[in-house]
Amino acid sequence: MKQTLVKDLYRNTENYIDQQVRISGWIRTIRDSKTFGFIEINDGSFFKGVQIVFDDSLENYKEIAKLPISSSLKVEGDFIYTPQAKQPFEIKATNIEIAGTSNVDYPLQKKRHTFEYLRTIAHLRPRTNTFAAVFRVRSLAAYAIHRFFQENGFVYVHSPIITGSDTEGAGEMFRVTTLDMDNLPKNEQGQTDNTQDFFGKETNLTVSGQLSAEAFALAFRNVYTFGPTFRAENSNTARHAAEFWMIEPEVAFAELPDIMDLAEEMVKYVIGYVLENAPEEMTFFNSFVEKGLLDRLQNAHNAQFARVTYTEAIELLKQSGENFAYPVEWGLDLQTEHERYLCEKVFKKPVFVTDYPKEIKAFYMRLNEDHKTVAATDLLVPGIGELIGGSQREEREDVLAAKIKELNMNEDDYWWYLELRKYGGTKHSGYGLGFERLIMYLTGMTNIRDVIPFPRTPGNAEF
């Protein structure tokens, strides 16, 4: 008899009524009296477990009754339909095989643990309800993103992780090397001789796949990346990790409003997909992680996202009468408090802010006619602040070249990026979505360390 997944017992219950079934999984709870007992077993395929009833007709009854939780079992038994009971069904065991015995010092005992503690046992925490829900939703959201772009004809591009250039033109990168750190080769000037490194030069971990994506958008029109990116920023906040995943769609012949439409459609698609495919997990978050989560997501799913220029946003913030910690002034970047005020208090839904001052945005963003702002947009969402940052790219070779010079960037790194403009470059636009921000938005989890399987932050690279 093939093994049945618990998910299938829940989703196709009627198929199993009065049938023999065979499942396997891990003990979540176990209690027994002299002659019979109950085990809640979870097999990982589904958020909820199944109740197993077992009694001393099993020859290994006593051995089973003594098992520590998290031991793994293979169970054969009769599927008992119990539509009146709290659990819609249970399994009356006819045979139980012990697949792996756990230990009484298993750290995940019944009492509630702090998220901080659970981070120290990141190899076990996906066995808890909260993290089982988080990481299933993470998986579903990743797939929803692929589905969305693939169904819309986008080509998935694996942009390089190791890079010789710095996309954003703004430091804070991890060096990648094979040089012997205890015996570095030196050049004639007494500096480290990077020409002897693996790639013949200094290389770093990427901060963005955008420039690569642009090259591919000018061949395939619609492309996206989805891969890990890195920041060597020494900041210990609930929102920063050294390693995180980004999605970066790039669209040829698209102007700023086109990619705002795309971003809005994508966010709604992912929300809809997760609500449909993880109803148990989302209900759990709504009850135990963030009250009102489902309303917030449904609201975003149904709303038409607002659109406002940076200049208008500054006016709205100034008129608000709010006492912000950071100053509000045209030319200064918006802080999270400002972003959240705009979407939570003013618009009460996601809002695109557009056309930021050129000084606070990246070199590749297209200069507007006013010569003061660039065709950039940030999508701000309630509970999070900035979820997405995008722009129309500067497609004019001369304007871009002048900008690279003006910022004293290393022009040699950008020869090919400029050539994209020289050889039939057209208007194009794209955006970046921080995947962990999205998961926090979808689940209500408030620390980025709790939405990454094995998070990397300053001082932490365990597991």
Add this chain to the structure above:
Amino acid sequence: MKQTLVKDLYRNTENYIDQQVRISGWIRTIRDSKTFGFIEINDGSFFKGVQIVFDDSLENYKEIAKLPISSSLKVEGDFIYTPQAKQPFEIKATNIEIAGTSNVDYPLQKKRHTFEYLRTIAHLRPRTNTFAAVFRVRSLAAYAIHRFFQENGFVYVHSPIITGSDTEGAGEMFRVTTLDMDNLPKNEQGQTDNTQDFFGKETNLTVSGQLSAEAFALAFRNVYTFGPTFRAENSNTARHAAEFWMIEPEVAFAELPDIMDLAEEMVKYVIGYVLENAPEEMTFFNSFVEKGLLDRLQNAHNAQFARVTYTEAIELLKQSGENFAYPVEWGLDLQTEHERYLCEKVFKKPVFVTDYPKEIKAFYMRLNEDHKTVAATDLLVPGIGELIGGSQREEREDVLAAKIKELNMNEDDYWWYLELRKYGGTKHSGYGLGFERLIMYLTGMTNIRDVIPFPRTPGNAEF
């Protein structure tokens, strides 16, 4: 009028007959006489382009006629259905807007270029037929893998890229650091003080996500990773890259034959998906890259993969009478020539070889009852050799701990990996699929540098 994608013109031709359409794209070829001309335009959405007919009724006729190839255009015109002609339709332009003018020194002129040369312009090569086909198939194959696992209830896990440990226990890793290479901090012994590094210790780029996947499989049962992995191997071959993508499914309660079934089903699914969704590209490969490709793939798709033990395989090779460059002896690893002989000459289809000598396989593979072999399997495929390597994992804590000690591995790195066995660890198995190998298998391309958007190899980290 919204823009139409060329793909849609081909796939839903009947919708456009006698309609006005608006497309945009890049000039692939252009020729003109005094009063009219033809442009083949490709918009990136589809392998094939569209013929545009334009004449001097357009006020910018002369300007257009002089455009270098790869210039970008926006075209409005009448869709002319031509079922008798070589091309099933063409567009009679009523308006052409020049979106971006290219340059006469555009490197991709009509003549055939070598793959070696095209690697030096990796930012432009996706505009050629071959690389447009390769990278579209790469995208579709990636999506097919996600679809396959998601539809089978697998949870996608983002295993960490930066790691403090060495999964395979076998060097050749890239160091990741934020230490100042021209001014390294030293400890009292005069060595580099790694405690001052970003993570407080030495860290490297991952060579495999498997150990993380095991942790998640023991919570979710069915999981997979799909992410970049790295080897700092200084080998300049057509099969090695420093950065490549791996897929690593891991299944709790699965034994070796179970994951062989899974691997077989996955490979067939991906072949089927790509043949169905990229027929033009696959026909192109069959004609211009590898004659017989489609037969080879159809054969694999329809075959039942063979299964043979390593010991039997050695016998088959010895009896073959072939003159191999490398020796064939029980205890020695199979070389590519042996692998290809087995699947191409003996079985004429993909073949799983199982139960290799423990000495030539990784520490985490489950020791068989004979105490000489481990429950490992490699999937060998015609044209490539090893495509997949998998195993049942050693779930017995004492056997695993003894192995780690025997190999003088750093036990501190594996405390959590051993705990997975201590706390209800059960039998589990998984495999690793090198994604680039799969793309080479699907396309017939023979150099790994030609299936990665921007490949990283010794001395090469351009773009």
